[in-house]
Amino acid sequence: NAGVTQTPKFQVLKTGQSMTLQCAQDMNHNSMYWYRQDPGMGLRLIYYSASEGTTDKGEVPNGYNVSRLNKREFSLRLESAAPSQTSVYFCASSAAGSIYGYTFGSGTRLTVV
Amino acid sequence: RKEVEQDPGPFNVPEGATVAFNCTYSNSASQSFFWYRQDCRKEPKLLMSVYSSGNEDGRFTAQLNRASQYISLLIRDSKLSDSATYLCVVHGGSQGNLIFGKGTKLSVKP
Numbered sequence: 001n002a003g004v005t006q007t008p009k010f011q012v013l014k015t016g017q018s019m020t021l022q023c024a025q026d027m028n029h030n031s032m033y034w035y036r037q038d039p040g041m042g043l044r045l046i047y048y049s050a051s052e053g054t055t056d057k058g059e060v061p062n063g064y065n066v067s068r069l070n071k072r073e074f075s076l077r078l079e080s081a082a083p084s085q086t087s088v089y090f091c092a093s094s095a096a097g098s099i100y101g102y103t104f105g106s107g108t109r110l111t112v113v
Numbered sequence: 114r115k116e117v118e119q120d121p122g123p124f125n126v127p128e129g130a131t132v133a134f135n136c137t138y139s140n141s142a143s144q145s146f147f148w149y150r151q152d153c154r155k156e157p158k159l160l161m162s163v164y165s166s167g168n169e170d171g172r173f174t175a176q177l178n179r180a181s182q183y184i185s186l187l188i189r190d191s192k193l194s195d196s197a198t199y200l201c202v203v204h205g206g207s208q209g210n211l212i213f214g215k216g217t218k219l220s221v222k223p
Contacts, residue, residue, distance in 0.1 A: 033210070040215070041215070042200075042213055042214065042215035042216065043157070043200075043213040045210060048210060058210070090156055090157070099144070099145045099204060100145075101145075101147050101149075101159045101162065101202070101211070102159075102211060103159075104156035104157050104158070105156060106155070106156050107155075107156050
């Protein structure tokens with residue numbers, strides 16, 4: 001099925017461990033985004049990539065890095081996981097900026113212990 | 114003023130009821146508006162765009178009032194399957210991205 005694919009779906013990390021969340025879209029979208037969603041906080045933008053080769057910080061970038069590997073793939077890395085990074089992470093993509101809305105992946109549930 | 118504000122609910126309504134959600138936004142330059150639906154433990158999915166003239170999709174009607182910076186969603190003849198969280202979404206944050214409200218939870222009971 002066409003859309004946004006995220007891996008893994010679930011992950012448990014120990015404090016200080018690192019990991020990379022993978023995201024790929026097959027809709028030929030230019031822009032890609034990483035959000036985190038916490039109870040009572042709504043969706044918060046971590047990083048985004050307006051086009052291949054560019055990345056920018058969002059609202060809550062601290063503790064994260066991203067790589068726009070090519071037009072299809074946009075990864076999110078946690079270098080040294082902290083319990084405060086326990087969250088649900090969503091990747092999204094859009095065709096032309098934001099005017100047509102975003103398509104989301106199914107999410108990664110991350111727990112840091 | 115928060116960028117996008119919604120009543121968190123929950124709204125508990127019986128099947129067949131009409132329910133309305135409201136949303137206000139702070140950026141008067143915003144150009145695109147949406148309602149998303151999010152089921153428990155799932156990703157947000159686009160429900161409908163919101164146009165200046167108002168628009169309808171089956172049982173769902175969206176309205177936009179630019180002067181008041183106010184968006185609404187009306188659901189008629191509620192179904193059990195409408196139970197979800199509804200996110201008000203506005204284009205035009207400081208970085209030109211979509212800004213999501215925290216959502217309004219709807220629970221439709223038999």
